Amino acid sequence: MRLEEKLPEQLQDALNKGLLDRLPITFLPFTREQLRNWDHLFPYERRSILHLFLYLASLSEGQFTALFREVVQLEEKMGVRSWQFSTNQQTIQNASLLARSPYYQDWRRAVQKVFDTADQYAEREKPGNAGGNRLILLVLPQRLPLDRSKVWQRWQGVGRPVQLDLASFSENRSPAEAILSLASVGDGRRLIDVMSSRSNASTADTWILDAGKNLVDCALKQAPSGTSASPAMLLSYERLATFRDHFSHEINTIRKDLADADTVYERLRNTDVTSWCPPEVAAEPVIREFLRSLYLSGNGALIFGNSFVEWCASEAFRRARPSCLVAQFGVRSKPKPFTSVVVFENPDQVNPLPAVDDLPGSALDAQLLALYVWLAASRYDEYRRNTVCLCMAESLSEVYVIAPPEFALGHQAKPVPLELLRTAVIQWLANAA
Amino acid sequence: MKSTADFVSRLVSGGSAAATDKSRREFLRAAAAVLVGLNLPQTSLAGGGQHGAGGSGQRVVVVVFGGARRAETFSPEGLENIPHLSRDLLPKALFYSNARNEGVTAHFNAISSILTGNWQRVDDWGKVAPTTPTLFEHFRKRLGAAQSDTWVVASNKALTSMIGASSASDYGPAYGANVVFPKQLMVAAVANALRSGRSRNMADRATVESELESMLEAGNYEGLGWTVSDMADRLDPRVRDTIEQAIGNFVRGGGPTSGDELTFLVSREVLRKFSPRLLVVIFSDVEVAHFGSYALHVGGIRTGDRLAYQLWQEIEANSEYKGKTTMVILPEFGRDPDGSTTNGFFNHRGDTESTRSTWMMTLGAAVDKPQIIERPIRHVDLCPTLASLLGCPPMDSQGARLTELRV
Numbered sequence: 001m002r003l004e005e006k007l008p009e010q011l012q013d014a015l016n017k018g019l020l021d022r023l024p025i026t027f028l029p030f031t032r033e034q035l036r037n038w039d040h041l042f043p044y045e046r047r048s049i050l051h052l053f054l055y056l057a058s059l060s061e062g063q064f065t066a067l068f069r070e071v072v073q074l075e076e077k078m079g080v081r082s083w084q085f086s087t088n089q090q091t092i093q094n095a096s097l098l099a100r101s102p103y104y105q106d107w108r109r110a111v112q113k114v115f116d117t118a119d120q121y122a123e124r125e126k127p128g129n130a131g132g133n134r135l136i137l138l139v140l141p142q143r144l145p146l147d148r149s150k151v152w153q154r155w156q157g158v159g160r161p162v163q164l165d166l167a168s169f170s171e172n173r174s175p176a177e178a179i180l181s182l183a184s185v186g187d188g189r190r191l192i193d194v195m196s197s198r199s200n201a202s203t204a205d206t207w208i209l210d211a212g213k214n215l216v217d218c219a220l221k222q223a224p225s226g227t228s229a230s231p232a233m234l235l236s237y238e239r240l241a242t243f244r245d246h247f248s249h250e251i252n253t254i255r256k257d258l259a260d261a262d263t264v265y266e267r268l269r270n271t272d273v274t275s276w277c278p279p280e281v282a283a284e285p286v287i288r289e290f291l292r293s294l295y296l297s298g299n300g301a302l303i304f305g306n307s308f309v310e311w312c313a314s315e316a317f318r319r320a321r322p323s324c325l326v327a328q329f330g331v332r333s334k335p336k337p338f339t340s341v342v343v344f345e346n347p348d349q350v351n352p353l354p355a356v357d358d359l360p361g362s363a364l365d366a367q368l369l370a371l372y373v374w375l376a377a378s379r380y381d382e383y384r385r386n387t388v389c390l391c392m393a394e395s396l397s398e399v400y401v402i403a404p405p406e407f408a409l410g411h412q413a414k415p416v417p418l419e420l421l422r423t424a425v426i427q428w429l430a431n432a433a
Numbered sequence: 434m435k436s437t438a439d440f441v442s443r444l445v446s447g448g449s450a451a452a453t454d455k456s457r458r459e460f461l462r463a464a465a466a467v468l469v470g471l472n473l474p475q476t477s478l479a480g481g482g483q484h485g486a487g488g489s490g491q492r493v494v495v496v497v498f499g500g501a502r503r504a505e506t507f508s509p510e511g512l513e514n515i516p517h518l519s520r521d522l523l524p525k526a527l528f529y530s531n532a533r534n535e536g537v538t539a540h541f542n543a544i545s546s547i548l549t550g551n552w553q554r555v556d557d558w559g560k561v562a563p564t565t566p567t568l569f570e571h572f573r574k575r576l577g578a579a580q581s582d583t584w585v586v587a588s589n590k591a592l593t594s595m596i597g598a599s600s601a602s603d604y605g606p607a608y609g610a611n612v613v614f615p616k617q618l619m620v621a622a623v624a625n626a627l628r629s630g631r632s633r634n635m636a637d638r639a640t641v642e643s644e645l646e647s648m649l650e651a652g653n654y655e656g657l658g659w660t661v662s663d664m665a666d667r668l669d670p671r672v673r674d675t676i677e678q679a680i681g682n683f684v685r686g687g688g689p690t691s692g693d694e695l696t697f698l699v700s701r702e703v704l705r706k707f708s709p710r711l712l713v714v715i716f717s718d719v720e721v722a723h724f725g726s727y728a729l730h731v732g733g734i735r736t737g738d739r740l741a742y743q744l745w746q747e748i749e750a751n752s753e754y755k756g757k758t759t760m761v762i763l764p765e766f767g768r769d770p771d772g773s774t775t776n777g778f779f780n781h782r783g784d785t786e787s788t789r790s791t792w793m794m795t796l797g798a799a800v801d802k803p804q805i806i807e808r809p810i811r812h813v814d815l816c817p818t819l820a821s822l823l824g825c826p827p828m829d830s831q832g833a834r835l836t837e838l839r840v
Contacts, residue, residue: 096556096557096558099537099539099557099782100537100542100554100555100556100557102554104537108784154771298723299723299724299725299776299779299780300723300724300725300726300779303724303725304724304725304726306725306726307724307725307726307779310725310776311725311776332726335691335729337690338623338641338684338690358728360728361726361728361729361732362728364727364728364731365725365726365727365728368727368771368778369725369727372772372776372777375771375772375777376772378772379772379774
């Protein structure tokens with residue numbers, strides 16, 4: 001099967017005209033990977049690569065040369081042609097060679113300029129207010145001890161804390177689960193139902209990320225019976241334990257060598273991971289591949305649940321631009337004596353001492369990482385308008401609200417009952433659908 | 434805003450006023466004011482400070498910290514993480530508030546740039562030696578110092594024994610330093626116990642000690658990345674005794690058990706047993722940041738703060754070192770800023786002030802009077818300065834000697 005067979009016609013046309021052959025060397029690994037993995041790209045990524053290629057195909061020879069002039073000149077200065085540089089895929093060796101070059105930062109800036117120019121073109125093609133209203137719900141669960149006087153300090157006044165009235169909330173579930181679930185009042189719709197009823201809805205538009213598993217379990221219970229399709233992208237750190245164990249085992253075979261790391265990474269890219277996945281991941285090739293690349297990119301996703309949630313969310317924003325993302329943080333254990341030096345191993349396998357929860361440490365981690373999730377979203381235009389970000393501190397009965405003026409609860413002075421918050425969220429997502 | 438005097442007194446006492454003032458300039462001005470008039474007693478330059486055979490008689494200890502941002506260290510908000518550096522040592526120090534890493538902000542290249550005085554751009558995983566001579570080689574070749582006079586004791590897994598000597602012609606391993614990685618010993622012991630199905634006992638201190646001893650006994654020092662004297666498959670008995678002593682203190686001491694603790698204990702034993710003239714200690718507990726735990730990262734900073742202070746106390750208490758030693762403490766680089774595309778404090782890849790601009794503290798014999806120097810200096814400036822301090826002739830460096838230090 002030819003590489004480009006499954007690609008959209010316009011993209012295939014551009015490739016048939018030799019577009020790939022005209023790109024600078026350092027653009028090839030990324031571009032080829034995107035084309036090769038087309039089946040596993042999110043709709044947003046597909047649109048982006050399509051726009052990039054259509055833009056490039058629309059350029060005259062002179063414009064094309066001008067666009068890439070700086071990158072090509074820098075590649076020559078860097079001597080890229082003399083490197084062992086993979087033009088087929090992004091490797092650790094590639095990254096290392098680029099990062100060591102004295103021209104690396106100039107190269108990064110030049111590459112960014114190319115993408116910025118292409119983005120401006122894509123912007124003109126985009127319909128206004130694409131995607132409707134958006135929601136980011138961050139959850140610092142009940143178990144995390146928080147200091148009311150400091151908890152929002154790092155947010156530097158970008159939003160405001162609103163007290164929650166949980167007095168009438170006595171259900172056997174967490175406030176975050178209640179927000180995801182059926183309401184006893186109002187139109188009773190669930191958040192996931194609202195999202196799936198939006199025009200042009202796709203599974204990749206709603207993400208639920210959980211350092212534990214109760215939120216994902218709750219969402220799974222809401223899936224229509226008899227279907228294997230997930231109602232959203234559901235990723236629970238706890239439910240992924242088997243995946244992690246297998247993956248870490250492979251990673252730990254890497255010797256201290258860039259080439260060896262690339263060999264192991266290549267093996268992990270090609271391993272069939274389906275049997276390592278919980279059903280909601282096994283059934284969705286796109287999320288399965290997302291997970292694989294997430295774990296390959298590090299950032300603690302294999303080690304700590306809170307890092308997993310934060311990095312998942314950042315990558316989801318970058319790659320899928322979801323309209324609704326719910327991220328719940330959790331509790332990690334304290335490092336164990338002696339064996340904690342080998343943090344990449346499963347500490348419970350290595351050391352028989354019982355795991356002890358690090359509640360204050362987890363709380364500090366979660367507070368900063370919740371902010372990082374918001375900052376990651378803020379990098380993209382899509383989240384600068386029509387986005388409500390709620391960070392719920394369950395142990396304080398408080399929610400930090402960053403919202404446009406039209407969001408119903410943005411100006412509440414009195415404590416807000418949870419049901420009212422849930423309704424406001426549902427309405428926010430439903431109204432502009 | 435609090436008055437400067439109030440701010441200064443609280444800065445020195447670690448009070449909360451420091452945490453409320455976000456102006457870095459204000460912070461520096463206040464810290465500088467603390468030091469005004471605090472001239473230190475003149476320390477004797479043993480050996481008379483003359484250059485030539487045998488050098489100046491001065492000794493140098495360099496403590497490198499891993500990647501730590503100014504925000505978590507020398508900033509009003511960060512002071513609580515470095516009580517020893519800010520309260521116990523700053524009042525005695527010549528403090529460079531803007532020490533810049535302008536090279537590759539990865540571990541091997543950052544440290545080899547500090548140790549060679551030239552920005553290195555070699556393999557990040559330590560497969561290739563620095564391309565220009567290290568301070569160890571320069572010192573040993575020019576002044577005939579013994580290998581036991583130059584040591585690197587490091588926690589960082591990204592380093593290899595290549596850090597101890599360059600690939601420069603006429604230099605190289607024959608003039609290199611002893612290099613030991615105590616944490617690698619620990620990692621290897623755990624991995625070995627895992628492989629052999631003995632890991633369930635790794636909570637027991639006696640078992641841990643015996644696993645560590647077996648690793649020492651196994652003789653695979655190259656596998657651990659060590660270079661010590663002319664070792665083949667056995668360590669020199671003095672070195673072995675040194676390491677065993679440190680392991681005993683580590684395991685039986687009942688204290689914390691991180692990689693940096695073991696690195697500190699080995700460094701202290703090296704000071705006591707070998708009295709090297711040039712010792713470089715590289716801590717890396719802070720690098721847990723790569724896994725995304727901010728609390729553990731800050732914990733690593735606090736550990737580094739405490740261990741650096743304990744090392745200074747050791748120097749002050751050791752007659753071989755007291756009064757003739759300069760200690761330098763600096764991070765390899767900062768870390769990326771919150772909100773960066775490189776995931777903030779997790780990494781150190783950005784071309785930002787947060788990543789490149791850190792600080793450097795110098796203590797001891799080369800410090801005439803405590804002061805804060807705000808002019809930017811570069812990491813490559815340290816090596817030619819230390820070379821002069823040790824009595825070496827000038828070396829070929831991209832850096833410039835730091836004139837504020839007495840050499």
